[in-house]
Amino acid sequence: MLSKILIRLIDKAIIPATLLLASRIISIILISKYLGIDFKITQDGLILQNSYDYLKVNSYSILFMVVVLVIGLGYVVVKALLFHSSHIKPTTTAKLFSIKAQSLIQNSYEIYTQGSVWLSYSYLLLILTAVMAMSNLVYPWVFYSILGVSILVTLIFIFDAEEEIKMKKNEEWLDNDQKYLEKPGELE
Amino acid sequence: MKKIFELGLNGILFFIFLAILVLPIAFIGTMSYEEGSNVLSAQDTYDSNSKIKSIGDPDANVPDEVEEFILKLEKEYYQKQLETSASNETDEEIHEDEKQTNQMETGNDEDDEEPEKLSN
Numbered sequence: 001m002l003s004k005i006l007i008r009l010i011d012k013a014i015i016p017a018t019l020l021l022a023s024r025i026i027s028i029i030l031i032s033k034y035l036g037i038d039f040k041i042t043q044d045g046l047i048l049q050n051s052y053d054y055l056k057v058n059s060y061s062i063l064f065m066v067v068v069l070v071i072g073l074g075y076v077v078v079k080a081l082l083f084h085s086s087h088i089k090p091t092t093t094a095k096l097f098s099i100k101a102q103s104l105i106q107n108s109y110e111i112y113t114q115g116s117v118w119l120s121y122s123y124l125l126l127i128l129t130a131v132m133a134m135s136n137l138v139y140p141w142v143f144y145s146i147l148g149v150s151i152l153v154t155l156i157f158i159f160d161a162e163e164e165i166k167m168k169k170n171e172e173w174l175d176n177d178q179k180y181l182e183k184p185g186e187l188e
Numbered sequence: 189m190k191k192i193f194e195l196g197l198n199g200i201l202f203f204i205f206l207a208i209l210v211l212p213i214a215f216i217g218t219m220s221y222e223e224g225s226n227v228l229s230a231q232d233t234y235d236s237n238s239k240i241k242s243i244g245d246p247d248a249n250v251p252d253e254v255e256e257f258i259l260k261l262e263k264e265y266y267q268k269q270l271e272t273s274a275s276n277e278t279d280e281e282i283h284e285d286e287k288q289t290n291q292m293e294t295g296n297d298e299d300d301e302e303p304e305k306l307s308n
Contacts, residue, residue, distance in 0.1 A: 045218030
């Protein structure tokens, strides 16, 4: 039997991958046009004329990718903190249903698979930018910005997961015996 | 046998997942720059990270003949620019240009002295 988690992870990774790829391509074109930098598209990929241009275009392009990453992570973080099915407020639930946005209410499985995919991209980008910053292929502040984002989002997810574990532990004390509960249509 | 088959399929799924993860990051590496496009410039915009050679850089090992030739070309360029701008302007503007020319010349003289200072 195929692993359900792997299938779910692949499913959740397609959109972020497409967004990041598109942001890289679009940002290179926009930044090159804005800065008046020429580039060639060959079999080896995009080729710029010198290292100065490369440094500028690469840095701002990665920054653009970070912005997309922050938007994606922000969306998941908002869902985890505000719309998590385990601790969503009843008023928020009512509001979401009234505006027909109930799909935003998701369980831990949905939120954490999505979050882990976005976080993986964040760490991969962090590693790549660290290597590039050491080789002077990207401005150091780009690396520091990704580092800040990765640390912040990781902490938020850890706190959310901790809260989730606490709630699960509290639920263990509840009596699961439904012997005396009224079932629908039983007393009619 | 069934377990091996399951393991193989899950392995394929895992590789697909890794490929999707690595794809946008790997795409960053497809951009590069031309290694052989070193420009010999007389401008004093030397940066230690750059491959652009500058005559203001003491480590660039620019031959004296080349350095002199570049400075000569630079002077000619500025003179030509001043001549063309002077011919197009009114008498008053020309008077202002002369002031600027004097300033430029003193500036050029200072620029000429810079490599000597650096070499010292």
